[in-house]
Amino acid sequence: MNVNANTLNEDEFFYGHKACAGCGGSLAVRIALKVLGKRAVAVLPAGCMSAVGFNFPQLCFANNAIISTFAGTASMLTGIEAGLRAKGITDFVAVGFAGDGxxxxxxxxxxxxAIDRDDNILYICYDNEAYMNTGVQKSSLTPFGAKTTTTPAGGNVRGNLRPKKNMFEIVAAHGIKYAATASIGYLPDYMKKVQHASEIKGTKYIHVIAPCPTGWGIAPDESVEIAKEAVDCGLWILAEYENGIFSVNTKPKNLSALRTHIKKQGRFKHLTDEDIDHIESLRDSKWENGGQ
Amino acid sequence: MSREFLSGNEAFAYGIRLAAPQVISAYPITPQTIVVERLSEMVEDKSLKSEFIHVESEHSALSCAIGASATGVRTFTATSSQGLLYMAECLVYASGGRYPIVMMNANRSTALPWNIYGDQRDSLSLLDCGWIQAYAKDAQESLDLAILSYYIAEHPKVSTPFMVNLDGFHLTHTYEMVEVPESELVKNFLSDYNTDNKIDFENPKNIAFSAGPEHNFAFKYKEHIGILNAKEIISEAEQKFAPLFGREYSGLVEAYRCDDAEYILITLGSIFGLCSDVADELRNEGVKTGVLRLRYMRPFPNKEIADIARNAKAVAVLEKDISFGNEGSVYTNVNSALQKAGLSVPSLNFIGGLGGRDISEEDIREIFNKLSQGKTAVHFIGIEEGAII
Known part of the structure; x- marks a missing residue:
């Protein structure tokens, strides 16, 4: 059965946590666990989701969940998958939720x-484009121009100078079984991808863009809309990679909306028209490459 | 039982096959590699039924073992030197989470300068990580510790990871005749790992959580008690082991001719045999010497050291370690044991074997010679006192 808003599990697996209002990451975790259900074993490294949800004695996962070391999301998933399999248990999903850093x-x-070994795990990266848990520092997924506390926007430098690392392509270059990008602005698409991934044996990777109102300088009730706009204006491409083939899921609806989308976000407030032109050119060259 | 000509590494691999961990994750590093190679072959020829994970780093080796242990299965990894240091974050993670992982560490020097040979600075610099630390003297003890370690680590009163240290090359690569027990015997000795500290689909758990100032202290105290409890369980395991396997072990320490010894050399690892030979020679020459081997550095044999050193005129600590800016870590620990027991036995520290340099019979004679002169100081074997290089 295909999962959608009507068929989605009514049980909650991630609640009572202390995430900020409007947190995109917590929505990505909550929805994925609803799709995967109680046989999901969640691994969360140090980061926002473990910080807000995992403080003894207030533990807020209704499924089995464990914090890994910061660097060890995938390796701990591997160990859990191998351990359960060694015990003869097969009806479970080892799922990781790690941030961009x-x-x-x-x-x-x-x-x-883990991808090289084709371990049977599902890795979900909730991308809020900086180290938000420690107070908004630049990661390699922080986009060009964004102001963070380690890439301040001043008279000499206008925020982060480097473009966002392309994790989707990096992962696909391993020849992974399945990889996809998603957005919390398009939840049905995200849910479908999580469900599809859970049915594939081998390593699966989903990269979901998940705005952080605190770090992005947007209102809490704007995070879903901003995540939607990012797709609509072509900045974030919804795509899949399976059996060695890339496919783009949606065409941008309104390329010209990029400028207003950028201007809405506090982290980009300092950008000049030329800077935004540069962001536009980065976007356009991606689309010229077939969306990759 | 069979008798086989095995290196320390191979003996350990044979012991691990008998203990039969369900998940092994390891990354190669000299001089540990033979262990992972043998275990890979055993998995291939199906004499060991285990999931062998070829991880891409030592950090992942232990992280993966922690994940597997969190499902309630028996786990194993092995490393050495830089690899041990690279996984240091996961060491405290495993002990804090009370995962009874067994790891073999081939004691090797740490960079810089790069050096692949044996000294004990790698593991001794990590004494505070919450792991049980044992030091084997020979290949037979290596094999036996591979089995004993699981009994001790997995005991519910302990639930603490266990590091078995083998001197790099001196022990890992030296061949000896080793008695390899029958697997049926090991099955009688070692029951399956059984724990509540695991993922449970009937009763889902949030594990490896955060704990703030209010609760953190209690968790750390419990961790301390767990490793202290290992003293009792080590003794229990060895008492059960002896009649089944026909080999006796003596707990946290092994004393050689210490009963009436005036001069006691305290050391650890494979140098024990040579030290004992020198003690014999000196006894023949009329000097009452003994050797005390620390089989365990954690839990630390405070009481055992004090009891044995009580009537000595002086003790020497010989170790392949230096805590830069102070003295050898073993020496610091031994002095603490003496002080707590109210003893004022003079003690000297001898740092030797760094970067794999041989410690000769003559060096050990010189230790006893200096000891009878009773100066309290830190000596570097082979380097003149106060030398500026």
């Missing part, structure tokens, strides 16, 4: 190792 920076080695 935990995935693209400190955790990339372990993730690469």
């Amino acid at each position: 935990g995935t693209a920076d400190i955790g990339i080695q372990a993730l690469s190792g």
Whole structure:
């Protein structure tokens, strides 16, 4: 049965936590666990989701959940999968929820190792584009121009100078069984991808864009809309990689909305028109590459 | 039982096959590699039924073992030197989570300068990580510790990870005749790992959590008690082991001719045999010497050291370690044991074997010679006192 808003599990597996209002990451975790159900074993590294949800004695996962080391999301998933399999248990999903820093920076080695071994795990990167838990520092998934506490926007430098690392392509280059991008602005698409991934044996990777109102400088009730806009204006491409083939899921609805989308976010407030032109050109070159 | 000509590494691998961990995750590093190679072969030829995970780093080796242990299965990993240091974060993670993982560490020097040979600075620099630390003297003890370690680590009163240290090359690569027990015997000795500290689909758990100032202290205290409890369980395990396997072990320490000894050399690892030979020679020459081997550094044999050193004129601590800016870590620990027992036995520290340099019979004679002169100081074997290099 395909999962959708009507068929989605009414049980909650991630509640009572202390995430900020409007947190995109917590929505990504909550919805994925509803799709995966009580046989999911969740691994969360140091980061927002473990910080808000895992403080003894207030523990807020209704399924089995464990914190890993910051660098060890994938390696701990591997161990859990191997341990349960060694016990003859097969009807479970070992799922990781790591942020952008935990995935693209400190955790990339372990993730690469797990994909190389084709371990039967599902790795979900909730990408809020900076180290939000420690107070908004730049990660390698922070986009060009974004102001963070370690890439301040001043008279000399206008925020982060480097473009976002392309984790989707990096993961696909391993020849992974399944990889997808998603957005919390398009939950039905995200749910479908989580469900599809859970039915594949081998390593699966889903990269979901998950705005952080605190770090992005947006209102709590705007995070879903901002995540939607990012897709609509072509900045974030919904795509899949399976059996060696890339496919783009949606065409951007309104390319010209990029400028207002950027301007809405406090982290980009300092950007000049030329800076936004540069963001636009980065976007356009991606689309010229077939969306990759 | 069979008798086989095995290196320390191979003997350990044979012991692990008998203990039959369900998940092994390991990354190769000299001089540990033979262990993972043998275990890989055993998995291939199906003489060991285990999931062997070829991880991409030592950090992942232990992280993976922690994940597996959290499902309630028996786990094993092995490393050495830089690898041990690279997984240091996971060491405290495993002990804090009370996961009874067994790890073999091939004691090796740490960079810089790069050096692949044996000294004990790698494991001794990590004494505070909450792991049980044992030091084997020979290949037979290595094999036996591979089995005993699981009994002790997995005991519910202990629930603490266990590091078995083998001197790099001196022990890992030296061949000896080793008695390899029958697997049926090991099955009688070692029951399956059984714990509540695991993932449970009937009663889902949030494990490896955060604990703030209010609760953290209690968890750390419990961890301390767990490793202290290992003293009792080590003794229990060895008493059960002896009649089944026909080999006796003596708990946290092994004393050689210490009963009436005036001069006692305290050391650890494979140098014990040579030290004992020198003690014999000196006894023949009329000097009352003895050797005390620390089989365990954690839990630390405070009482055993004090009891044995009580009537000595002086004790020497010989170790392949230096805590830069102070003295050898073993020496610090031994002095603490003496002080707590109210003893004022003079003690000297001898740092030797760094970077794999041989410690000769003559060096050990010189230790006893210096000891009878009773100066309290830290000596570097082979380096002139106060030398500026």
